[in-house]
Amino acid sequence: MLSKLKTLLIGTPLPTIELAEKRLNKIRALAAFSPDALSSIAYANQEIYLGLVVAGSAGLSLAWPIGLAITGLLVIVAISYYQTIQGYPSGGGSYVVARKNLGTLPGLITAAALLIGYLLTAAVSLTAGVEAIASAIPSLWPYRVEIALFLLAVIAIANLRGLRESGTLMAVPVYLFLFTYLPMLAYGLVRLLIDGVTPLETIAPAPVTGVTLFLILHTFSAGCTALTGIEAISNGVPAFRPPEAKNAGRTIQVMAALMAILFVGSIGLTQYLGVTAEAQETILSAMARRLLGDGPFYLLIQITTMLILAVAANTSFAGFPRLAAILARDGFIPRQLSNLGDRLVFANGIILLAVATGGLIILFGGDSHLLIPLFAVGVFLAFTLSQAGMVRHWWRERQPGWQLKAVLNGLGALATGTTVLIIGISKFVEGAWITVVIIPVLVFGFLQISAHYRSVSHQLSLHGLPPDIKPSPPLRVVLPISGVHRGMVEAVNFARSISSDVTAVYIELEPGGAEHVRQQWQRLWPDVNLVVLPSPYRSIIRPLLEYLDQTDREHHDGRLAAVVLPEFVPARWWQALLHNQTTWMLKTALLYRRRNLGYQRVIIDMPFHLKD
């Protein structure tokens, strides 16, 4: 039944041979790699507005300069990643670049930052998308968590089915977004030229606080989330049609230009048109409502915003499992994360991301504003380490003109590194500390896991082992019995067929209870030794383990001890609840017991299938 449900949701398994990449032209590639980057304006603008509005009109008048500063940073970072594309046309990705050039530890820090970044992209995009639609339909506002979880489930299932981020379906929201937002901004500019600037003093709420340096840095760092997603193209260069690096380079230029236009345009219009938002509305929604009224155009803008944010969340479902699979192959996280699922996707990574995202959405009540402080630290840390890695890369290669390239990437590293510090300090109390704590914890975990895998691989090595063809010495067999009944017969026969040294063991729970068992046993198998162990504390497992340890010590002759366990298998699953799980507990106890004593014990399970 479970397996049918799985097939219904996920689809039938696909053979491994269907695993192949389609190459993308620039139009499709832009749609595939840009949703996260373009949609960032939805929450970045909101953060800048919320950061400044507490200082009234004096605060809000800083939106434009802060927006320009962030756009400057955007240009620097875009140039840096343009260079990464040229340096790693095979699709580096920040983890690969940092690990190769800076070493394992910086690589792992980058990986931890990226994993957190993917997780928060999914959580922030989904909550911001739901906020966009709930701004237009206020009755949805109280159900933001539920709606976000529903969207999350749809995206997770679609990805488990094997949805490709390169599909046409994914391209529609991206171009719909561009072809509604850009005309709206142009229309807004025309209105601004006709109507003139609305002075902020007339519309801004009374200031709660003054303009301080902290307020400015705080707002700047929150607004830096506008840059998230800009690195996506550099991870996916091999997906472009040849010449890959050149096409990818052109695409990142176009994308960065669009990001800058959308970001600066919307910030500027908001400020100079004098737009403010209510508590249950986003500032982008308020701006669209101001320009387009409450009609269908406004609704289209909000739906489009939600759709591109959902697609942005979807890009995390491509990036996170892929990075997790690379880390798993490198032995830093559990290997299961590199398993290809039925539909040729990294199913475990998708499920892990979905569960973590859902947890974050519930924990933070579906409020994107509360999630943002966790977000930017990780992203900018990965930027910094990746750019620093590129500087090292150019220095190592030292091809003609390397100095300029190194300087450009160095500028990127410096700018993003400074931003990390600003974000880390100004947002520390609000949640950045969570990321600051989790990254070292993750890296420590990566290293522990890696040490374990290396130790196992060493223990399993055949190095120095001669071909060993000596047969094992004769077996001692111990056969724990729960009574004398038909389920015993095959077990006794089997035990005697593999060894001449068989001992049955009966645990006596009530004083005198063993007499009847002993008589029946004598009648059926007079030549098999029966040992009765009293158990004054009614435990079955403890006396048996103690008996096995004791006989192992007595027979320290290198002979293997095998334990034959007769086990009832009920016909229906619920019937398992009607039987003591003694055999199962005994198997588990035997498997994990005394791994240091060096006794090798074989556990032999004799299923006895019950009918009905």
Added chain:
Amino acid sequence: MLSKLKTLLIGTPLPTIELAEKRLNKIRALAAFSPDALSSIAYANQEIYLGLVVAGSAGLSLAWPIGLAITGLLVIVAISYYQTIQGYPSGGGSYVVARKNLGTLPGLITAAALLIGYLLTAAVSLTAGVEAIASAIPSLWPYRVEIALFLLAVIAIANLRGLRESGTLMAVPVYLFLFTYLPMLAYGLVRLLIDGVTPLETIAPAPVTGVTLFLILHTFSAGCTALTGIEAISNGVPAFRPPEAKNAGRTIQVMAALMAILFVGSIGLTQYLGVTAEAQETILSAMARRLLGDGPFYLLIQITTMLILAVAANTSFAGFPRLAAILARDGFIPRQLSNLGDRLVFANGIILLAVATGGLIILFGGDSHLLIPLFAVGVFLAFTLSQAGMVRHWWRERQPGWQLKAVLNGLGALATGTTVLIIGISKFVEGAWITVVIIPVLVFGFLQISAHYRSVSHQLSLHGLPPDIKPSPPLRVVLPISGVHRGMVEAVNFARSISSDVTAVYIELEPGGAEHVRQQWQRLWPDVNLVVLPSPYRSIIRPLLEYLDQTDREHHDGRLAAVVLPEFVPARWWQALLHNQTTWMLKTALLYRRRNLGYQRVIIDMPFHLKD
């Protein structure tokens, strides 16, 4: 670590030999068996008040007559149970009486009703107890669920440690209750004689509805919860000092008299003193406050009420596990419920009751009034069947004077049976339907489980089985391998030591991946056959199971097939998360696969213990 926590909470295991009953004198026996019965007035009065207050003063003036009618019923039921004690001095209990005299089905219906009754006694007593204390300390009112769950946890842990309901600790609240309530009622009577009757018209809230027959029946049936617990003594006759039946008979007389005085006294005083209660206070609390003011005496009364209700909930923790153990021994519910835990208590029954009670408290928001409709149906159904069983008992024995005894029990059955109908109909919509639905479901479950156990016992019977000493035919051994490594060596040696027919099987996940494995295998074990199975869908388990089925069909020669599974055992528990659980899944699949084909398969587990 888990085991240490268990020892801390529950204590160290006790040997079976300490299992013995202490005999109780009448003073202690009253304390042990009466808390549930005596404390019933706390919620019964509340129900009568809530049932009548909606009809204003005209309604409230019916409290006294309804109280008298319920007291009449109390006398009839007490006489019936007095006779049960005489008829079953070995401690019948309603289930035993009904099953012996009326047959299995009525017995099981009684058992289901009793189990539900115990569960609801715990839930209602705890919530009513918390309401008593929250009436005195209103700031606790919003936290009733949390407080009730905390008390529940304390009671459950105490019972898992092996608390006896006969302990001195349990007797204190009972006698404290009697020695505070009886004087308070006497004082109230004196005040009533001095001050005279307060007319209800002056104090009752305006009627919302008129007095109807339905209102009266509805209130009567809710008030019948005053009788719950009256049967407890009849279950515990063997715990009395000899002459057991005589002492138990005297005790039930005293208990019934106390119940009647407390019930009628508090109902009468409430009505004639003209007491009404606020929404967040119980009527008993309002009466105590009226008589004693807000001072320490009032607080003592409320604390005492809570304590006796907690002790009443505790009696469920004695009765439920004991009845469950009897049903488990009779094979009607899972056998694990008859296991004696470390501390010589039926630990599984205690845990089951605690979880179910906690669930009810949360589900009904800690409101005793909402739980009451579920409560009385079950209790009175058990009363009825038990009394009907007694009629049959006397008729069967037909000793001198049996007619009178049969008539008395018949009267009990008739009165309680009528009450069941009244409760079932008047409270149906409010929740009695839940009990009406659950009782048949439980009985159906009992019968299914019983059928399963009988079928198993039949299948395990040695009847007709000749002593079978023929050794099994030679084994075929299949050895699934994940690669060639050191963990394989012992497994191959063992397989060859028990059989000359060993086949290693390798599942090839990626086309061409097997070549390297085959070469290594050839080098180490050239004389052991290696089969490579391609797996285009990347499943390991399915191709292996299909191979096993196919070879079983080919070799349909009665030979056993054994599967030897090398299994890594990590040194630390968390490391298990770092390895594919393939061996575990394979073991499970082999255990449950194709039970109808009749192939017997032996599953042999070769643990390979990893260091660190």
